[in-house]
Amino acid sequence: MTDFHPVRRALLSVSDKTGLVDLGKALSARGVELLSTGGSAKTLREAGLDVRDVAEVTGFPEMMDGRVKTLHPMVHGGLLALRDNDAHLAAMETHGIGAIDLLVVNLYPFEETVAKGADYDTCIENIDIGGPAMIRAAAKNHAFVNVVVDVEDYDALLAELEANDGQTSYAFRQGLAQNAYARTAAYDAAVSNWMAGALNLQAPRRRAVAGRLAQTLRYGENPHQEAAFYLDGSDRSGVATARQVQGKELSYNNINDTDAAFELVSEFDPADGPAVAIIKHANPCGVARGATLKEAYQKAFDCDRTSAFGGIIALNMPLDADTAREIVQIFTEVVIAPGASEEAVEVFATKKNLRLLLTEGLPDPQDSAFTTRQVSGGMLVQDKDVGHRDMADLKVVTKNAPTEDQMADLLFAWKVAKHVKSNAIVYVKDGQTVGVGAGQMSRLDSATIAGVKAQRMAEGLELPESLAKGSAVASDAFFPFADGLLEAAANGATCVIQPGGSMRDDEVIKAADEAGLAMVFTGMRHFRH
Incomplete structure (x- = not known):
């Protein structure tokens, strides 16, 4: 096996069409033959590209509402064949199987379908079968095949081809394969966890947990610990889905404490008035209601002014300028709120290191979810504490x-x-x-x-x-x-x-x-x- 292999034939079959046309044009300009399916093929053809349908390659049309289109030896043989194995090459020649050097697939939007609250049958129809099968086949054969599952990797692929005269390195393909397996694992985790909830299984025999990298952190709880922040794909309002308006990059402890602060302040319905929580080391050092947000902040601050220094502040209402002017009088690490006025943002702009996070709303304190905690050799899983009185x-x-x-x-x-x-x-x-x-x-x-x-x-x-x-x-x-x-x-x-x-x-x-x-x-x- 040589380290570098050329890309001569690619199969593109994607649910998310973002960047598809540009990718197809770049590959076509390099002389790469394009295979595709359904909507992807239609999009590429409308852009003027020469595309061959997978149905033409397999000799079978797409059938059963698209459930069956790529599950065929003409596809999987092209992905799995070892290019340095004489028996594999002979089989390809005998059966007319062409090698596929690049697979570009992103899966049916199952997670998004669940997040929208779709019914059971609709969710089932959005479980991809052919996509994961092809991804796993291509990833297994990464000695020869490139597999791309994320739109953000298109540019990296094209840069690799440009740098190596239309070829990719083994190390590059290894990285793609690792990410591909992680994607199918996360996808299967989403499906299995959704089904466990749909069937009301409190303790399924196997529990899968997955996440997508949001950022690599400078360090963990302490400088000698490496750390990263992953998203679980939910749309719950909070630190994971917030927009950072200003300030330094969030640290491990910032994220942990900000989550604790926002979850606490969400217990207080804005319809009942403003509330503010100040957190230090994941514990509240001051929580209060007030007639105004400013008053609520002052009362929370007056519970423990010493501990509030360098703390995390969470608000149950959009930040206003009066409250912002009070907050900037002491050093604060992070402020998280459902929104902020332009004037409040301008006030905070004078404190460039102060991190301001804005969300689309408050998390529902009654949201059902499960929490995990790793222990040596295992993992504890429980329902989130949504109990109230x-x-x-x-x-x-x-x-x-x-x-x-x-x-x-x-x-x-x-x-x-x-x-x-x-x-x-x-x-x-x-x-x-x-x-x-x-x-x-x-x-x-x-x-x-x-x-x-x-x-x-x-x-x-x-x-x-x-x-x-x-x-x-x-x-x-x-x-x-x-x-x-x-x-x-x-x-x-x-x-x-x-x-x-x-x-x-x-x-x-x-x-x-x-x-x-x-x-x-x-x-x-x-x-x-």
């Missing part, structure tokens, strides 16, 4: 019932606690977090830390008492003992929301009554490890 779902378990205002703060705190690393304790007052305790091994420690932060911030604001005075407190899981609850009361909390379900619930309820607290059970926990 409304007032009607809460059970008052103490002698004192929460007031209407307290209930509003309890539900606010509960939404925030869902996004805090467990063990999580969140103090809220008047639609504003005033203390957050995250990621501790003891729920008591989380309650203590959140209380210390509330006290420290009050001192910084020169207030006479802790911000937690008169607050509502949420615990993401039940209090196993009364100590954490009593710590919250000592820090100023007057009402509590927690899942309940501990074998010591009676002791905890008794302690709450003795402390004069109002407490409600949700019957649902929100562990976030």
Whole structure:
């Protein structure tokens, strides 16, 4: 086998016609014979190119609504034949099989069809069969055959042919083959995961996960770790689909924290008013509602000004100029919002390193999806935590019932606690977090830390008492003992929301009554490890 091989005959059969005519013209100018099918052949002919139909080569017309057109030895023999194998060459001559040196295929738009909400039968009809079969055949025979599955590789192919007088190198074909197998794997993953959902299979025997490279990152969580960012193909609003208006390239930690911030702020419906979340190391250091977006930001900032420095800010409404002017007063890594006014963008332009991401909307907090986490030798898969509770779902378990205002703060705190690393304790007052305790091994420690932060911030604001005075407190899981609850009361909390379900619930309820607290059970926990 020699390293370089010429491209004399190409088969072009694509769903996405972008760049097809230019590619066909460039190949034809090099004397490459063009084979094609259906719509691709029609497009090339309309551009004045000489194209031979695959049906003419196989001796069979396209049939069964296009389901059968390339599944034929005249095609697969041309792709799979080893050019340095005498027996293969003899078989080609005997049966009149011509070699195919280049395959250009992009597949039926299955992922796009699913994303549009098409019905089951329509999705089935958009599962490509001949395309993946040809791709895999050509990729297997990459010693001789080039296989291109992405429009963005057309220019690279033409550059390779130009540089090597109409030939391609083995290394080039290897790279194309690797990408081709990754494409068919991702395609099959999309089909199998869609079918698992359509059949309501909670734990299919095999689960495939795939992604498309969005960017290679400078490094991972730490400078000695290599990293990259991949897209899963969904159209969910968020960091993966956002448009970056300005600022430096996003880092691994930026992407992780921005996702956490935007998912949290999406819990708050814009119809109920502006909300802002400030995130640091994937935990909220301030979340608030306000009459205006500016007020919501100021209240979120006033929960923990120290931690907000260098943080990530997420808004549930388009960024306005007044809020932008407040944000630029301190160093912020990223701001993500559903949109921004021209004036707000101009304000941010004075801070060139500040990354501004704009989305088409908010992610639906009730979207069903699955999340993955790799462990040594395996992978954990679970449904996304879309659990929520409304007032009607809460059970008052103490002698004192929460007031209407307290209930509003309890539900606010509960939404925030869902996004805090467990063990999580969140103090809220008047639609504003005033203390957050995250990621501790003891729920008591989380309650203590959140209380210390509330006290420290009050001192910084020169207030006479802790911000937690008169607050509502949420615990993401039940209090196993009364100590954490009593710590919250000592820090100023007057009402509590927690899942309940501990074998010591009676002791905890008794302690709450003795402390004069109002407490409600949700019957649902929100562990976030």
